[in-house]
Amino acid sequence: MIINWMKKELEALNHASLERRLRTHVPIPESPGYMMHGGRVLLDLSSNDYLGLAQHPAIIEAMRDALLIEGAGAGASRLVTGNRRPYGQLEKALAEWQNCDAALVFANGYIANVGVISALAGRGDVVFSDQFNHASIVDGIILSRAEHARYRHNDIEHLRALLHKFRDKRRKLIVTDAIFSMDGDQARLLDLIELKREYNALLMVDEAHSGGVYGLHGEGLALALGLKNDVDIHMGTLSKSFGVYGAYVCGNETLIRWLMNKARPLIYSTALPPSLIAGTTQALELIQTEHWRRERLFTASEFFRSSLCMAGFNVGNGDSPIVPLIIGNNHKALQFSSALETEGIAAIAIRPPTVPDGTARIRFSLSAAHSLEELTDAVTKIRRIGLRLGVLESCDQS
Incomplete structure (x- = not known):
């Protein structure tokens, strides 16, 4: 039956930490840059709302x-x-x-x-x-x-x-x-x-x-x-x-x-x-x-990228609001994303086939809605998780 081969393929995806599932996130109009998931308020570091206009x-x-x-x-x-x-x-x-x-x-x-x-x-x-x-x-x-x-x-x-x-x-x-x-x-x-x-x-x-x-x-x-x-x-x-x-x-x-x-x-x-x-x-x-939105976005992006780089993470090159934290292993990327959510940060793991094999990552996406204080706190949490999961150590050795 057609369903049987689908089940087998899905089991293989799940085993490789590649199965995807829908998750419901709820915006918080009075707090741009944040969202709700599972009853918890999360700093949104995954959306593409670069200028913070989605709730304007x-x-x-x-x-x-x-x-x-x-x-x-x-x-x-x-x-x-x-x-x-x-x-x-x-x-x-x-x-x-x-x-x-x-x-x-x-x-x-x-x-x-x-x-x-x-x-x-x-x-x-x-x-x-x-x-x-x-x-x-x-x-x-x-x-x-x-x-x-x-x-x-x-x-x-x-x-x-x-x-x-x-x-x-x-x-x-x-x-x-x-x-x-x-x-x-x-x-x-x-x-x-x-x-x-x-x-x-x-x-x-x-x-x-x-x-x-x-x-x-x-x-x-x-x-x-x-x-x-x-x-x-x-x-x-x-x-x-x-x-x-x-x-x-x-x-x-x-x-x-x-x-x-x-x-x-x-x-x-x-x-x-x-x-x-x-x-x-x-x-x-x-x-x-509203030019200030772009100015604030680039200030936030430069600060966040340089802070992660100084902490020892592999974040690639660029000056855009997209900051990829390369992890490599699919399962570890999911672990990292889950740990971030526990710390109050929404940042989704991106895995193959969206990115090449062996380059699973957390794709951070900055917004003009983010303050430097919020990002400083986020970097502290990201570094702590990286040390706990051995991601920083693996980056130092590469």
Whole structure:
């Protein structure tokens, strides 16, 4: 029976400390940066609410107002009758923010990557993808039926060799995360731009973890580095720094028209509720005007990363709010996460296949809602757990 093989596979996952289960966490609106689980208040060091906007009253009010006017749902796909007024307002604001001709909103980042890649590449084409790119990029390449040329993480010479190998393909697309979601390091965007010019390829950058965080007004890493005009397809999410839900793609008018006609997830999905879109427009205004949130976020991130590094942990390189504490062993990573929860900290263990075998980790994610006092206390607890579980000792020996 089909159930029997499922049970066996689940038993194997459980034995390898790889089975996943849903856990219910409850936000605490009056205490940003904290959540409830099992009746206990926990410092939230796992969410992607980088700017602390998820509980912002102005966003909630904008959503409530739109809900009363537009109703609970859009009722249809955007190309039928689901394209309500808030969509146009948000897309106009996104295009101005990114200094692009036009923008297009998708249901979420996964759907955006799948839709865009499969709309731009197909049989006879090749997509070059960083080894550490998000799963949605990998799945988008698979669904496109284009050839998948996967290059080693941030290895520009390996990418160059692959581009040369596939130089005669019809279309060539290079896709990369701007900030890699499990390691927190940056893509080598300048080198990628030079290669895309040399081999006449398109470049798509996923700013899911950098939008709202980098740039004078949170425009993202490409613009912060002065490279925005060299990126052909600029994608970002609305569920992290924005604190709401959804995704966007910005580019020239031709690109956006093409996606409206060829991106199947957009064409065949019901539109997001207009109230979400209205809330996101308010979030975009806050991202552009409340610069103190980015300043506080980078101060917190630098302090937390350097404190863990000085304590002896392996936290990788980077300046982003994503701080991975590499443990290696799956079971020990789960033990570490459980011990953190006992100490009042929510920090989830990340295991394969999300990360490579042997690199299980606690992926800490900082927020502007976190104070240095809270993080100082957290570091003390993390160090104590690391010593008890032998993680610090193993890092010292590596």
